[in-house]
Amino acid sequence: MNPMRLPSRTASHLALPALVIFLVTACTPTDQRRREGEHGQDAPPRLEGRPQVQRLGDTDREFANPAARYLPVVVTDEFNPDVTDEERENPEPRRGGSLRIRTPANFQHFNPITSTGQPERVIIQHLSDGLIAQDLETLEYIPEKAWYWREADIVKTRGEEPRIGRIIEKDDERVIFVPDAWRATYGLQDVEEMDGEQGHVILTSERGGAHVEGRLTLLDHTVQVDEGFQSAKAENAITIPVEDLDTWENEIGDRTETRLFAKENCAFEFYIREGVKWHDGEPFSARDVEFGFEMIMNPAVDAQHRRNYFQDVESAEVFDDGMAIRFTYRKPYFQAISILGGVGSPYALPRHVIRPEQYGGDERALGQAFNNHEFKERPIYTGPFRLQEWRRGDSLTIVRNEDYWKNDPATGPLPLWSTEQPHLDRITWVVYSEATAAVRDLINRTIDVDLDVEPTTWNQPDTQSQLFLDRMVRAKRPGFLYTYIGWNLENPLFQDPEVRRALAMLIPRQEIADSVHMGAAFPVDGPFYFAGPGYDDTVQPIGFDHRGATRILARKGWLDRSLDGVLENEQDGQDLRFRFRYSIHNAREYHQKIADIIAERMAEAKIQMTIDRMDWAIFADAVRDKNFDAVRFAWGTALEPDPFQIFHSSQIENKGDNFVSYRNPRVDELSERIRETMDPEKRWEMAREVHRIIHEDQPYCFLFGFYEQYFIHRGLRGVKLYPGQYPHNFTEWWWDEIPENRR
Numbered sequence: 001m002n003p004m005r006l007p008s009r010t011a012s013h014l015a016l017p018a019l020v021i022f023l024v025t026a027c028t029p030t031d032q033r034r035r036e037g038e039h040g041q042d043a044p045p046r047l048e049g050r051p052q053v054q055r056l057g058d059t060d061r062e063f064a065n066p067a068a069r070y071l072p073v074v075v076t077d078e079f080n081p082d083v084t085d086e087e088r089e090n091p092e093p094r095r096g097g098s099l100r101i102r103t104p105a106n107f108q109h110f111n112p113i114t115s116t117g118q119p120e121r122v123i124i125q126h127l128s129d130g131l132i133a134q135d136l137e138t139l140e141y142i143p144e145k146a147w148y149w150r151e152a153d154i155v156k157t158r159g160e161e162p163r164i165g166r167i168i169e170k171d172d173e174r175v176i177f178v179p180d181a182w183r184a185t186y187g188l189q190d191v192e193e194m195d196g197e198q199g200h201v202i203l204t205s206e207r208g209g210a211h212v213e214g215r216l217t218l219l220d221h222t223v224q225v226d227e228g229f230q231s232a233k234a235e236n237a238i239t240i241p242v243e244d245l246d247t248w249e250n251e252i253g254d255r256t257e258t259r260l261f262a263k264e265n266c267a268f269e270f271y272i273r274e275g276v277k278w279h280d281g282e283p284f285s286a287r288d289v290e291f292g293f294e295m296i297m298n299p300a301v302d303a304q305h306r307r308n309y310f311q312d313v314e315s316a317e318v319f320d321d322g323m324a325i326r327f328t329y330r331k332p333y334f335q336a337i338s339i340l341g342g343v344g345s346p347y348a349l350p351r352h353v354i355r356p357e358q359y360g361g362d363e364r365a366l367g368q369a370f371n372n373h374e375f376k377e378r379p380i381y382t383g384p385f386r387l388q389e390w391r392r393g394d395s396l397t398i399v400r401n402e403d404y405w406k407n408d409p410a411t412g413p414l415p416l417w418s419t420e421q422p423h424l425d426r427i428t429w430v431v432y433s434e435a436t437a438a439v440r441d442l443i444n445r446t447i448d449v450d451l452d453v454e455p456t457t458w459n460q461p462d463t464q465s466q467l468f469l470d471r472m473v474r475a476k477r478p479g480f481l482y483t484y485i486g487w488n489l490e491n492p493l494f495q496d497p498e499v500r501r502a503l504a505m506l507i508p509r510q511e512i513a514d515s516v517h518m519g520a521a522f523p524v525d526g527p528f529y530f531a532g533p534g535y536d537d538t539v540q541p542i543g544f545d546h547r548g549a550t551r552i553l554a555r556k557g558w559l560d561r562s563l564d565g566v567l568e569n570e571q572d573g574q575d576l577r578f579r580f581r582y583s584i585h586n587a588r589e590y591h592q593k594i595a596d597i598i599a600e601r602m603a604e605a606k607i608q609m610t611i612d613r614m615d616w617a618i619f620a621d622a623v624r625d626k627n628f629d630a631v632r633f634a635w636g637t638a639l640e641p642d643p644f645q646i647f648h649s650s651q652i653e654n655k656g657d658n659f660v661s662y663r664n665p666r667v668d669e670l671s672e673r674i675r676e677t678m679d680p681e682k683r684w685e686m687a688r689e690v691h692r693i694i695h696e697d698q699p700y701c702f703l704f705g706f707y708e709q710y711f712i713h714r715g716l717r718g719v720k721l722y723p724g725q726y727p728h729n730f731t732e733w734w735w736d737e738i739p740e741n742r743r
Contacts, residue, residue, distance in 0.1 A: 001667035002453075044361050051478040051523040051707070052532055056138075064138035064219050064538045066680050067639050070532050071723050074137055078721070079475035082714055082736075093418070097738035098426040099730065102438045104586035106393050108433055112346050113295050114302045117620060118636065118725070121345075125726055126398060126427070127279075128381040129406075130342030135221065135416060136722045139639075141219045141337060142415045143187045143285065145382065147666030148268040150182040150227075151337065154328065156261040158248040159303045164267045166226065169235065175240045175262050181228030182269070184212065188221055189413050202226055209419050218472055221415035248332060253669030265678065266669055268340050276405045278350050279386040284405075286318045286325040291356065292517040293327075293345040300367025301476060304656040306347065308645050309339045332676045334683060336505040337644060344726065350380050350661070359572065384422045397428040423718070423734035426523060435589060439463060442472060442711055445741065449716070451728060453709040454590055455518040463711065467666035472711045476722045478531070479708040482524045483634045484700040485598075487584075487661040492571055492582055498552055501699040502543045505549035506601050516593050521704035526691040527635070530705050533680070534687030539695050550605055560606050579608040580629035584617035591632060602634040632703075636725030640680075644671040647694065662699035715739065 057069025068423040076091070077083040105119050112124055131146040138557065149472070154178050156162040169176035186203060193202040201223060215226040223308050228236065246261040276284040293316050296303050312330045319326065327340050342348065356372055359366040379387060382405065385398040407410060407419045412533070430447055432438040435457040441447045443462070450457075457463060466567045485492035485507065494500055513521045524542050528534040558567040558578060567578040582598065595611045604610040609630075615624065623631055635646065645651060648671045651658035670686045670693075677683045694700070708727070712719060718732040735742065 007387075015430070020719070022103070040161050048600045050524075050530060050705070055531075062140070067533060069340070070138040070140070070639055071137070072705065074720050074722055077717060077719050080473045080712075080714060080719070083717065087717075091718065093420055093423050093734045094381060094736065095420055095423050095734070096236060096425055096741045099424050099449065099716075099733065099742070100428045100430055100447040102432045102434060102441075102447050102452065103429045104435075105585075107396060107429075108377040108620065110387070111370075111373070112379075113292065113306060113349070114376070116305055116369060116624070117616070119479055120724060122630055122728075123377075123387075123396065123398070123429070124346070125344060125385060125386045126730060127379060127387060127595035128346040128383040130344070130346050131272075131348070132337070132341035132343060133416065134338070134343045136724055138220060140219055140221060141185065141343070143185065143273075144271055144341075144414070145276050146341070147190070147273045148184055148186045148271055149263055149273075149337070149341065150184045150269040150679055152178075152182045152267040154261075154263045154266045155240065157244045159247050160246075162261070163642050167262055167264055169729055173242055175242065175245065175659055177239050177240055177262075178228050178237045181226065181397065182215075184214075184225045185222050186212075186225065187415055188223060189415065191223060194218075194223065229247070252672050254471060254665050255273070263329075263332060265332045265336065266650060267326065268329075269324060269326045270341070270408055272323045272325075273321070273405075273411065273479070275408055275411055276382055277403065278352075278382055279380045279401060280350075280353075281403070282350065282352050284348070284382055285322040286320075287322050288348045288351050289325050290316050290318050290347040291351040291354075293366070294356075295349060295370055295429065296347060298367040298370070299654070300364045300371075302655055304373050304651065305653040306345075308648070308651055308656070309335070313340075323352045332355065332678060334678055334680075335640065338649070344724075348379070348382075350375075370540040380387075385427065392720050393431060395428055395430045397426060397547070399426045400424065407738075422731035424730065433586070443468060445471070445739065448713040448742070450711040452588075453711055454588060454603070455709075456590065457517065457711045458520065459518050459533070471714060473714050473716075473719075475710045475719075475721065476520075476707045476714055477727070478522070479706045480529055480638070480723065480727075481634050481636045481726050482527070482530070482705050483632065483703040485703065486631045486633055486653050486700050487698075488626060488629050488631075488659075489661045489663075489699060490626065491580070492574070492576055493578060493629070496556060499556055499695050500701070501542065502549040502552040502556075503607075504698055504701040505545045505552075506607070507598060507703070508544045508603050510544065511702060512594055512597055513704065516590050517548075517704065517706070521708045524705045525702050526695055527637075527646065527700070527702070527740060528691060529639055529689060530640045531638040532639050532641065533684040534691065536688035536691040538691060541703075542698075544601075546601070546605060553605070565603075565721065566605055566608050576608070577608075581612045582609050583612045583614065583619065583622060583628040583631045586613055587616045587646060626659050638725070639723070640682070641669075642674060643667070643687070643690050643691070643694075644675060647671060647699075648691070662694075662697070664697060667693055 017283045017379045055069060056073060063069060078086045103119055107120055108117055110120055110124055129144050131144060132149060133144040133462045134141055138394050139477060152164045153167045154164055163179050165177055165179040166181040167175055176626050185384060190203050191201055192204045196421060198452050199215055203210045203212065206720055212225050212227060217224040218605045229457055242260060247258050247302050248261050250259050250592045270308060272286050278284055285518045286600060291312065295301050296310050312333060313331045314328045317326045340566060353375055356366050384401055384404050386401045387398045390396045406414055406417055435454050439462055444449060462468060487500055489495055509523065523541065524530050525539045526535055545724050561568045569576050582595055594614060622628055623633065646657050647662055647667050648662040648670055650657065652661050667690055670690050674683050674686050715736050717734050720732065721727045
C-alpha cells in the first residue's frame, strides 16, 4: 500500500522522555467475545493476545499530524543489554565496516515505478530519497531534495480562468479568497531570522536567500508560512458570493455530484535544491520528477499499483529553468503531499539514462521499453548508497555514496541527517531460503542480522542458548502488516459472500497460531493497522466452526451428491465441484505448514484443496495476473487508512492490486470520499465503516498480524525499530567496534 520514507536522526533527537517508553504486552482482551448465530454457543473465543501499545498520544504533546498520537515511541537500541541510557542520549557513531543481512527471497528488480515487492522496496529506500521526507516519530513532513514546497487552493468563477491562492473562509453564502497566496514549508536550518509577531521570515540558501512574510506556524523541523496574508482580513482578500462560483462534476462511487469550484489543497509546487546529483554525477532536476510522473501515467507501463495515487493529477508543469514543478489536482487528496513528495516511495527517474526522446513521441513503445529497461537491474538513484553488485539468487551489495549531495558542505545541515551518515561502508543482503542455515551462520559470524525470523527459529534452543545470546540481540515489535487468504471472486466457487464466510469458519486460526506461529501471531479482522484510527474494534470475529460452516454450505446447495467426498453444486446450469488451488510462495518455510493444516480442515468439510507452491518471483507475477484460486498473502499497512488501492473496483484491471476482483459500490464511494476528506476524524470514521463492510463481504479471510522478530549482532548501535512497513534505517547503524571480518 502506501509505504513511508525512513528518516535519520542526529544525536540531538535520540533522548526520549521516560514518560512515554514503548510498551508491548501480550494481553487478554477485556471484551472476550463469541460469535453466535451460525457459530453456535459452543464456538471458541476470539484468538487472544493482540498487542497493546503505549502511544505518543498518551502525552499532552501536539503533533503536526493528528495521526501521530497513535504511534508508539521509538527507543534506540531498545533490546541491546550492552547499551546504557547515557549512550542512547549521547551516542558516538563510528564510521566504517560492513554489514551482512539475511534475506529469505530472491529480488525481482529495482525500478521504483514497476516494483511491487517488499524486499525490493527495502533496497530502493536506501538507494534513493524523495523530494520531501517524513519524521516517522512525529509524522512531520520536511524538505529533502526539495528546498521547500508550497500548497494552495484553486477557485474558479463563472466565465473566468481558475485562480490559485488560499481560501481562508468558506460558508454557504461566500468564499473569502486571497489570490496568489500559498502555504510554504521551509526547513528551520534555512531560517536566518524569524519574527512571529510581525509574521516574517528571512531565509538563507544556495539561491541567495529570500524574505517571506505571512502567518507563521512553527513545527519541530520546519516553519510553515501562509504567504500573502496573516488573517482573514488581509487587504488583498476578495469575497466571492457562492452564486458566482463555477461548478464541476465529481464522480463518487456510482453517481455524479455537482460541486462548487472552490477546491482546497489542489495545487502544489516543489522547488529543487541545487547540488542534488544522481549516482552517475548528473544533476537532478524537476524534469526528472516530471518524467517519473509521465511513466506512472503511461498506460503501457506496469504501474497500476502506483497510478491510482496519481490518477487525479490534472497537470504537471516544470518551470524556473527546470528547477521547480507545479502539480494541480482535479480534486483534493489527503495524501497528495506525501505522494507527490515521494515520501518512502520515490518516483523521479534519471531521464538522461532512459532517454525517452529516442521513441519519437510513441507513448506505447516508450512504456513497453520502460518495463524492461536495464535500469531495473542497474538502477541509478540519488540516495546515500549506490548499487555495487547483484548476484541473482545469491546476494546483493550496496556501498556508501561518497559523493552524496546531503554531505556536501554547500548544502548545509539537514533535519534528521548527520553528515557522517551513512556510517557503514557496505551492506550485503545474502539469500538464505533455509532458516537453519541462517542460524548457523549467525553463530559463525558469517552474517550479522536476520530481520525475517520465523517462529520455529525464534523458539528453537540454538537461538536461546548462551552462546547465541552472547553474540546476538533478540528483538521484536508488532508489525505494520496483516496476512490473509484472498479468494479469486471471478471463480464461481467464491462469488457468494456466505460461502466465503463458511470458508473463513473452516480456517483454524487458533490451531495455526499455536502450532505454527508459536506466539508470534495475533488476530486481525480487517484491512487496517490493528492499533490505528481506522480499525474498528467492534467487528465481531469469525471463529473456527466446522458444523456452522457445513450448515451454510448445505443451505447454499453444496452437498456430496456423488458420495465421493467432494461437495457438488449447480450454478447457472453448470455442475461445480468444490476443488481449488491454494497458492503460496517458498520464501518462508512455515507457509507450507499452514497450507497443510488448512487443506486438512477443508477435506474434513469435503472441500478439495491442492497446494501450489512457487518461487517468489513466479508467485508475485501469478497473483498480479490473477492466475490463482485462493492465495495466502500479506499487505503492509499504513497508519492512515486509504483502502482505494486494494479494494476499489477500478483497481481490478491492468494488474491493479485488487487482484481478488472485489466489487462493492459503497466501499468504492467511501474509498473515494476518504481520499478527498481533509478532516482526519471524518476519514477515520469512514475507514471504520469500510472495515465493517469488508469483514461482512469476506473477499479476504483475514488471518493475523505479527510480532516481527529479529536477530541483530550485539556490536551494532543506532538500531531503531520505526513504526511502519519498513522499520529499519541502515544509514543510522554503526559498529561499536568493527569486527575484523567486517572491516
